[in-house]
Structure formats: structure tokens, C-alpha cells
Amino acid sequence: xxxxxxxxxxxxxxxxxxxxxxxxxxxxxxxxxxxxxxxxxxxxxxxxxxxxxxxxxxxxxxxxxxxxxxxxxxxxxxxxxxxxxxxxxxxxxxxxxxxxxxxxxxxxxxxxxxxxxxxxxxxxxxxxxxxxxxxxxxxxxxxxxxxxxxxxxxxxxxxxxxxxxxxxxxxxxxxxxxxxxxxxxxxxxx
Numbered sequence: 001x002x003x004x005x006x007x008x009x010x011x012x013x014x015x016x017x018x019x020x021x022x023x024x025x026x027x028x029x030x031x032x033x034x035x036x037x038x039x040x041x042x043x044x045x046x047x048x049x050x051x052x053x054x055x056x057x058x059x060x061x062x063x064x065x066x067x068x069x070x071x072x073x074x075x076x077x078x079x080x081x082x083x084x085x086x087x088x089x090x091x092x093x094x095x096x097x098x099x100x101x102x103x104x105x106x107x108x109x110x111x112x113x114x115x116x117x118x119x120x121x122x123x124x125x126x127x128x129x130x131x132x133x134x135x136x137x138x139x140x141x142x143x144x145x146x147x148x149x150x151x152x153x154x155x156x157x158x159x160x161x162x163x164x165x166x167x168x169x170x171x172x173x174x175x176x177x178x179x180x181x182x183x184x185x186x187x188x189x190x
Contacts (some may be wrong), residue, residue: 008136011136011139015162024088036132037127051067067105067110071105075101078183085166086163097138109134
């Protein structure tokens, strides 16, 4: 599990570096580039891996092969998964990357990922800042659910600075975080 957090920490560093060239401001959300596309594709591939791991932890009889299957298993167990918020505190922006699971089967950023993956020449402009930040937020939510036990006991404290758990869910303490979430309750203080 820690290798997945290290992936996210590396992505976080990449997002900080990218923000030096393209501000994650509303007027830049449709900005696309090869670098944004590379990060977006890698992030969504990691989302896929983490979602499979969550599902394997929830059921031993069903191993879904698509986002539709993940949705059924995860939402059956975790009622607040769709509502979990991630923020970019420096820019006062927040994301709810899985909110579309309430009404449709796949978030738009996931649908765009599949279009880019299979027909990059036709859909390359969808490899944009908005989809990158939504997918990175989706990954952070998935990692939170996958590793909530080790986060809540402060067994592991990930280090990232760009995207953050929304202030509704986490507070930074001197030596770690305290967490609160409707799915898991309140964590111990570090």
C-alpha cells in the first residue's frame, strides 16, 4: 500500500511543478498538453489499480473489471464515497471527483480517460488540467478509503502539499493528521 502513496506523493510533486507553468485557475482548466496528458493517463491507471484493491478488500467473490463493477461494490459498502471532497487550499478550489457516481455510472473525467486511451488523436484536448486535477482528487479519495485504518491510527502519514483532504475531513497537527469522516468516524491524535 505504501508504494501507492509514494506514487501519489510523486504526482503531488509533479502537480506543484506543473503549477509553475499553468496556474490551476478556473480560466486554465481546459489547458492541455503532452505533460498534462502523461500525468492524467498515469493517474487514471493508478486509480484503476486502487479501485480493484478496494473491491478485493470488500468482497472475495466478485472481481470487477470495469468502473461500473467498482461502483456497485464500493457504493454498497461506502455510502459517502461519492461525497468525499478534496481541495487545493492555495487556490480555494475543491473537487468532489466521484459525485457523478450518484447519477451515472462513470465520472466524466474517467470517460474522457478511456477516450484518450483508445483514440488519443481524436480526444487529446480532453487531457486537460480539469481532468488531471479531478483524476488526482479521485485517486486521493480512493487511497483514503483503501488505507483509512493506517491513516486513522497514524501508522502511516503521507506527505503531500498540493492537493489536500478537504478541511471537513482532516486537520494537520504538528506530527501528522487527525481525520474525521462520516464513514470512519474520528481518528486518534498523532
